[in-house]
Amino acid sequence: MNILREVASGLLKMFVGDAWLTLGVLSVVSLTGLLTGSGAVRPLLGGAILFFGCIAVLLASVAFHGRRHRDR
């Protein structure tokens, strides 16, 4: 059971290593899906939102950890 728990925990960590990063990515994907699915934006603009949203989430996560390290 202990091995199974460790394997499950390892699997979870693969995708949810950083909760804020995960939340950010899922928010960007959901927003893109909502906007393109409802027809509020053209699919290509949805693609731009997805791409730049992911870049923004990555930069925000890196900047957050960088600042936290400097403040120590």
Next chain:
Amino acid sequence: MISLTTAAPAVGAAFVASLVEVVEAFTIVLAAGTLRGWRGAVAGTAAGLAALALIVVALGPLLDQVPLHLLQLVIGVLLLLFGMGWLRKAVLRAAGIIALHDENVAFAAETASLSDTTTPRRNGFDWLGGVMAFKAVLLEGLEVVFIVIAVGAGRGLLVPASLGALAACIVVLAIGAVVHRPLARVPENTLKFAVGVILCAFGVFWTGEGLGIPWPGGDLMILFFGAAFLFVGLGAAAVIRTPSGVIAQ
């Protein structure tokens, strides 16, 4: 017929990503074998590979039952979560914010944890070494399986991607058998940086395809996304780089 230009990115991504994972698994198996005896370590490794094969055989056919757009969306999102995590960590390591992964240190840590327990049975079968090798192969192997499925399933490239992963295993085992010590000279963070970039590029592309976004240029957009993530990652590492190399453990 699969063309080289279609298969090359998937094979390359599977090879490089698998190289990193197999090196990590190799370090742990080596520690288990050296300290607790090779019978247990080899048996644990074989059991881990068998468990992986079972998972692939059981879940593989299910992939054909999932509609392509849904498969691309799910795998795209998982790739984004996985790839962004790798890229973020690689950027922070390149900037000196967190410590680089060192296979020699990992080997020493595994050896120390094994030394703390009961006396190793060098000539008999050692369960502790076996379980440790089993866990390492299963956990790192699951990441390899996911990467192979992620870069291969959306375009029917599972076989070429699997060959890329298999090649990585052969390379690591061949070098490991010769040098017989942790493969510490593999530029792991550079590889992780590259894999993070590739996985993010595939992730954005397939998430978009799954959401019905018609990317201009088709597959070529993966190259554009990759270049953009590489540029952003390198830029972010340069901006937040610690001047004195002070690293948080």
